[in-house]
Amino acid sequence: MMHAPLPRLETRRYGEGLARHRHAFHQVVLPRAGEMQIEIGGREGLLGRQHAAFIPAGAVHSFEARGAQDFLILDLPRDPAQTRGAGALDRLAQTLFFPLTPALDQLIAYAQGFRDLRLPDPAAWVALLIATAAPGTPQAPSGALARAQAHIEAHLGTPLTVARIARAAGISERGLHRLFRAGLGTTPHAYLARRRAARALDLLDRSTLSIAEIAHLAGYADQSALTRALKRQLGVTPGAYRRDRARR
Structure with missing residues (x-):
């Protein structure tokens, strides 16, 4: 098993597909172009310009990419003490699939405006992205x-x-x-x-x-x-x- 990395952001183009596997860190998959059918822990979803995904550390997952595509990938440490907004990460782990809202699009575009995705304060960007991706509470929507x-x-x-x-x-x-x-x-x-x-x-x-x-x-x-x-x-x-x- 890999050791959980520090927060890391990169662009990635996937191949045709990947056998079921898992990794020791959380991963946020943010589509920029193209589509990907993905299965996370037995739950299936289609990632594209409308939806993104959160892959919890240790979750078995596989995917099938479709045509030309481009994704922004955020790797996060498993240890919540190393990541701001750990509660929101727990919420994303329950949801797995979440909508790509205009606010998330703006945060993605902001990150891609820097060469090699070298943000001035990556920890702050990660915290804002997580809070924006998981702002609600499905367990108690009217609470x-x-x-x-x-x-x-x-x-x-x-x-x-x-x-x-x-x-x-x-x-x-x-x-x-x-x-x-x-x-x-x-x-x-x-x-x-x-x-x-x-x-x-x-x-x-x-x-x-x-x-x-x-x-x-x-x-x-x-x-x-x-x-x-x-x-x-x-x-x-x-x-x-x-x-x-x-x-x-």
């Missing part, structure tokens, strides 16, 4: 955590506090912290920061709004606050991100 997440999504452009989110979810602030730790492997504040960053990247990519307007819509106090947040989380400024996207 307090789902209510908290829905309130955050609906009010990203407003001054949100943990107290306000807890009230919307119908639980105490302490209960909210426990819920986010158990369900998503993060804190309400960190989750909110990631969702705001994802909203800002979405607007930078899809709109012609000024950076100041985008900062306001994503819930930042001003353009400087947005710039600091993106630099801290992804190592890029809003202006640089938009210029990189325009060149692609």
Whole structure:
């Protein structure tokens, strides 16, 4: 068995197929072009421009690729202590297949904008990708955590506090912290920061709004606050991100 690697990101083109095998690290398979029929632990799915997959460490899997294809592959250590958002990894391990949302597309495109995928802060990118891929709770879609997440999504452009989110979810602030730790492997504040960053990247990519307007819509106090947040989380400024996207 291989030793679990540190987080590693690479592009890959698969051959016709692969016999059933397993590896000692988690793997996220993000399609960029083409399709792949894959079986993970006895569950089958079709990966393409609509769906991606999470292969848990130790899970037996096999695949059959179709025609020309291109995938972004993220290898993650098995030890949750080495990966931010371990709770979200547990959620992905239960789901296995998840939709490729516009927010995930933007994170993938951001990574591919760097030569050899050498991101300024890969750990932050991995954490944001995992949180974006597994934001919900299938076990309790109408529960307090789902209510908290829905309130955050609906009010990203407003001054949100943990107290306000807890009230919307119908639980105490302490209960909210426990819920986010158990369900998503993060804190309400960190989750909110990631969702705001994802909203800002979405607007930078899809709109012609000024950076100041985008900062306001994503819930930042001003353009400087947005710039600091993106630099801290992804190592890029809003202006640089938009210029990189325009060149692609």
